Amino acid sequence: MSGHESAVAHLRSEGYRMTPQRLSVLDIVAGRPGHIGADEVWNLAKEQHPYVDLATIYRTLQLLKRLGVVTEVVIGNKLHFELANHHDRHNHMVCSECDSVQTLSPAYLAEFSQRLQQEFGFTPDLDNITIGGLCSICQPQG
Amino acid sequence: MSGHESAVAHLRSEGYRMTPQRLSVLDIVAGRPGHIGADEVWNLAKEQHPYVDLATIYRTLQLLKRLGVVTEVVIGNKLHFELANHHDRHNHMVCSECDSVQTLSPAYLAEFSQRLQQEFGFTPDLDNITIGGLCSICQPQG
DNA sequence: ACCGTTATTGCATGGATTTGCGATAGTGGA
DNA sequence: TCCACTATCGCAAATCCATGCAATAACGGT
Known part of the structure; x- marks a missing residue:
């Protein structure tokens, strides 16, 4: 629909x-x-x-x-x-250990994006940015 | 050495x-x-x-x-x-149009990173983040 | 409804990266 | 120095994604 x-x-x-x-x-x-x-x-x-x-x-x-x-x-x-x-709109945080995915408000990237634009004339492809890293469960040692 | x-x-x-x-x-x-x-x-x-x-x-x-x-x-x-x-330390901005690469101080990502850590317990793999997008030369029409 | 132009498809192939496996070779201990 | 254990290697095959090309099919014009 x-x-x-x-x-x-x-x-x-x-x-x-x-x-x-x-x-x-x-x-x-x-x-x-x-x-x-x-x-x-x-x-x-x-x-x-x-x-x-x-x-x-x-x-x-x-x-x-x-x-x-x-x-x-x-x-x-x-x-x-x-x-x-x-x-x-939202971005994704993907855990490199367990491949779990969390969504993220693009608000978290807004200021970062603006600075790249203003200071370097670089326009990041915000919609398709995936943030890799370790989720809360997969942190090293407890 | x-x-x-x-x-x-x-x-x-x-x-x-x-x-x-x-x-x-x-x-x-x-x-x-x-x-x-x-x-x-x-x-x-x-x-x-x-x-x-x-x-x-x-x-x-x-x-x-x-x-x-x-x-x-x-x-x-x-x-x-x-x-x-x-x-x-530095990150990279890579233009998806011409594959040019610019380096970026991790200072630009510091606050972003801290917020992900604090609010979601997610530790982004900062060192290996590559920012894709369009460099100043490859901007649409202009 | 038909035609011509050309964007799109299927197929085959290629490039980049990963994985399974038996053989090889580091490394720590006797 | 030699041995045993097992991490690592080379090789082959698999996976994921991209691309070249001839055949096909959308779509605007008639």
Whole structure:
């Protein structure tokens, strides 16, 4: 329901074409509350279009990321994606020990981001920043 | 000369063994002022030990990273490494458009890091954080 | 409804990094 | 100095993601 008709319009207005494969990927990511791995997107997409190739999934996800329709989360050595909800932006903290994920308000990064912009003219890709580290449970020795 | 006898001792004290391959990797990374790609480490290492395998290079670099001896910089789709100089810590801003790299004082991340620690008990891996985004030259239209 | 242009796909291939496993070689102790 | 234990290595294969290319299919114009 909600989100992605606008995404379709966005694609069209930029000269991109709307294909069943892209619609599938969009539906799958939009239908998932949290983030989802590329391989999982592929498995679900195959239910609708048995011949979709994994490369198409990757290309579509990168395209949607470039357009700001989805955001990327690095978990372990894998990429996950989720629908970009502009009313509920958030970043992720991923534990390198147990791969657990916590969400983080972008407010925590706002000042940092502004300083990079002002002092270096560098625009960090805030939406797709994943913070790695150790969660409270996995801290060294007790 | 300077740095890495202590690293050798550190390895030993943790029960790791000191092998010629590991020494090579350490020497190579230490002998390089800036960061160096895994493949480049491999090429240089082969000059000393023609049979070293690339997998050994990767395993060694990951080990040295875990021990805090080297830090990792994500540039494009490749991993680079540099000797962790505790007197000159810095992070990196990498442009996703042109792959240019700028260094950044960790002071910019200090407050952010402290808040994650205090409010979530999450310890970000500050030394290995790479900030992706667009450099001043690659900004859209302008 | 048809056509032409060209964006997109599937397939095959390639690059970067990781992992499983049997063989090898550090290291501490006798 | 020699041994035993086991961390580490080299090799091969696997994983994840990206890319080149010819065939296909969207979509705007007719």
